[in-house]
Amino acid sequence: MSPAQSSPAQAREAYDVVVVGAGFAGMYMLHRLRGLGFSARVYEQGGGVGGTWYWNRYPGARCDVESMQYSYSFSEELQQEWDWSERYAPQAEILKYANHVADRFDLRRDIQFDTRVERAVFDEQANAWSVKISDGKMVEAKFVVLATGCLSNARKPDIQGLDNFKGPVYHTGNWPHEPVDFAGLRVGLIGTGSSGIQSAPIIAEQARHLTVFQRTANFSIPARNAALTDEERNAFRNNYPEIRRFAREIARNGIHAEQPDRGALDDSEDARRAKYKARWDRGGLTFMSAYNNLGLDLAANDTAANYVRSKITEIVKDATTAKLLQPNSHPIGTKRICIDTDYFATFNRPNVSLVDIKTNPIEEITANAVRVAGTDHEVDALVLATGFDAMTGSVARIDIRGRGGRTLNQKWAEGPKTYLGLMSAGFPNLFIITGPGSPSVLSNMIVSIEQHVDWIADCLVHMRQQGLATMEAGGEAEDKWVAHVNEIAHGTLYPQANSWYMGANIPGKPRIFMPYIGGVGIYRRICDEVAAKGYEGFVMTRAEQPRRVVTG
Ligand code: NA7
Numbered sequence: 001m002s003p004a005q006s007s008p009a010q011a012r013e014a015y016d017v018v019v020v021g022a023g024f025a026g027m028y029m030l031h032r033l034r035g036l037g038f039s040a041r042v043y044e045q046g047g048g049v050g051g052t053w054y055w056n057r058y059p060g061a062r063c064d065v066e067s068m069q070y071s072y073s074f075s076e077e078l079q080q081e082w083d084w085s086e087r088y089a090p091q092a093e094i095l096k097y098a099n100h101v102a103d104r105f106d107l108r109r110d111i112q113f114d115t116r117v118e119r120a121v122f123d124e125q126a127n128a129w130s131v132k133i134s135d136g137k138m139v140e141a142k143f144v145v146l147a148t149g150c151l152s153n154a155r156k157p158d159i160q161g162l163d164n165f166k167g168p169v170y171h172t173g174n175w176p177h178e179p180v181d182f183a184g185l186r187v188g189l190i191g192t193g194s195s196g197i198q199s200a201p202i203i204a205e206q207a208r209h210l211t212v213f214q215r216t217a218n219f220s221i222p223a224r225n226a227a228l229t230d231e232e233r234n235a236f237r238n239n240y241p242e243i244r245r246f247a248r249e250i251a252r253n254g255i256h257a258e259q260p261d262r263g264a265l266d267d268s269e270d271a272r273r274a275k276y277k278a279r280w281d282r283g284g285l286t287f288m289s290a291y292n293n294l295g296l297d298l299a300a301n302d303t304a305a306n307y308v309r310s311k312i313t314e315i316v317k318d319a320t321t322a323k324l325l326q327p328n329s330h331p332i333g334t335k336r337i338c339i340d341t342d343y344f345a346t347f348n349r350p351n352v353s354l355v356d357i358k359t360n361p362i363e364e365i366t367a368n369a370v371r372v373a374g375t376d377h378e379v380d381a382l383v384l385a386t387g388f389d390a391m392t393g394s395v396a397r398i399d400i401r402g403r404g405g406r407t408l409n410q411k412w413a414e415g416p417k418t419y420l421g422l423m424s425a426g427f428p429n430l431f432i433i434t435g436p437g438s439p440s441v442l443s444n445m446i447v448s449i450e451q452h453v454d455w456i457a458d459c460l461v462h463m464r465q466q467g468l469a470t471m472e473a474g475g476e477a478e479d480k481w482v483a484h485v486n487e488i489a490h491g492t493l494y495p496q497a498n499s500w501y502m503g504a505n506i507p508g509k510p511r512i513f514m515p516y517i518g519g520v521g522i523y524r525r526i527c528d529e530v531a532a533k534g535y536e537g538f539v540m541t542r543a544e545q546p547r548r549v550v551t552g
Pocket of ligand 1: 151157158159172173190191192193194195196215216336357385386387388500505
């Protein structure tokens with residue numbers, strides 16, 4: 001395989017690889033492909049790089065993984081030269097970093113912005129994909145890599161009357177590029193996941209009044225965000241090789257942190273409280289790593305959940321509001337735990353109120369109010385922090401047709417089926433970065449992205465060296481992997497929550513636990529072993545005839 005040609009005047013553009021999306025996955029994929037001499041084109045629906053961080057510009061948006069770890073590790077120069085300002089980088093800074101990476105590695109010349117991939121059809125004669133993009137052009141590619149992101153299809157809720165609302169309506173996942181000024185306005189915020197919990201305190205500072213409409217109370221841990229000192233930055237920089245190795249190979253979630261050595265019930269109540277207090281005071285996602293069985297054993301989980309509930313009671317002055325803010329419908333951690341700055345304390349402000357929409361769902365949105373249990377809560381602007389069609393939503397928006405013209409949506413109608421989260425049987429030469437069936441959203445995304453990109457890059461080199469034309473997941477290997485992913489998930493408490501991990505936030509979406517929960521280290525070893533055994537479980541075919549040049 002060599003960089004594809006498109007010599008005849010009317011020939012379609014042809015590439016070795018078309019990459020869909022220029023977020024962190026697409027950018028690194030492009031960088032690797034180029035370095036290996038493959039021709040590649042990236043199509044990105046946004047007007048710039050950054051993916052998640054391009055779209056999620058809502059007030060208070062920041063990553064819940066610490067910035068020194070939520071960063072690429074592939075370039076030593078890059079990780080030494082970039083100065084993160086805070087423990088948790090705000091959205092604007094992560095976007096700046098993404099732009100810096102695009103410039104530093106000269107990526108933009110191979111990225112076409114403001115362009116959606118609408119359709120990809122596998123041509124079984126040519127062993128290549130025919131890709132239709134939104135400017136009407138068709139391009140041909142030997143391989144397609146979906147770097148479409150796990151949380152990139154913002155979901156507008158199906159609430160009666162929403163379109164009748166007269167004021168502005170914002171979705172946190174599709175926020176305007178211009179600053180939004182809530183000064184003097186009564187704002188209604190629907191949704192109390194990570195985006196709602198991050199934005200509520202900031203909106204409350206600006207708005208005349210903020211009404212938070214809560215369907216499910218959520219567990220949230222203080223971020224304890226602060227400016228990073230040189231000393232803290234250097235502690236990472238001087239130890240990056242070991243920190244990165246640990247994150248990749250040891251930590252279940254791809255984050256370097258102190259690992260638990262026992263279960264919650266192995267400690268006395270006093271010792272347990274002291275441990276939770278220390279984690280609470282330190283802040284951040286690692287609260288859940290206080291013990292090694294919080295995701296497995298309900299009695300153990302209850303001890304952590306009770307601790308957080310007690311903190312909510314301590315912080316929130318009004319007893320009824322405090323009670324309502326205490327999560328009771330799912331074990332802690334089985335919905336992505338949130339990391340906040342002053343979320344619970346925000347409800348002590350006189351200009352903030354909380355409305356329970358679990359007991360009484362929103363009846364209707366009128367021109368100027370949200371109606372709940374017959375009461376109109378008047379608002380001038382609405383913020384929808386209602387989440388995403390996660391993990392499969394962005395893939396489903398592309399009309400992907402594999403062998404026999406079968407669409408990926410047809411194949412995934414009962415839930416996504418992949419081998420290792422990387423490929424789906426019947427769809428040759430189509431790779432997914434951090435797809436369902438891989439650790440993806442249960443991990444530090446950049447760790448998982450780099451692992452998948454490197455694995456795919458090695459695989460393409462192998463195919464080139466061996467003169468192979470196609471590669472696809474074998475049906476049997478895929479079935480076994482899907483069963484394995486399910487079996488592991490059902491050995492944990494995770495499926496007990498109505499979470500977006502389960503597709504439960506989208507009416508009609510099949511309830512399947514989508515990410516692989518076995519841990520990034522174990523998963524990486526499995527992927528490496530599969531590759532070492534000649535891509536065991538995948539089916540590869542040889543090129544029987546030279547590649548056809550398709551004319552338009
Ligand atoms: P999430 O975590 O999916 O949160 C969405 C929130 O919106 C959640 O509280 C939902 O309640 C609520 N929601 C969704 N639809 C409705 C309707 N129709 N009516 C009322 N409330 C609704 O999305 P985020 O953007 O906050 O975070 C996504 C991830 O980004 C996060 O986990 C981090 O990894 C970063 P529900 O819980 O479904 O009852």
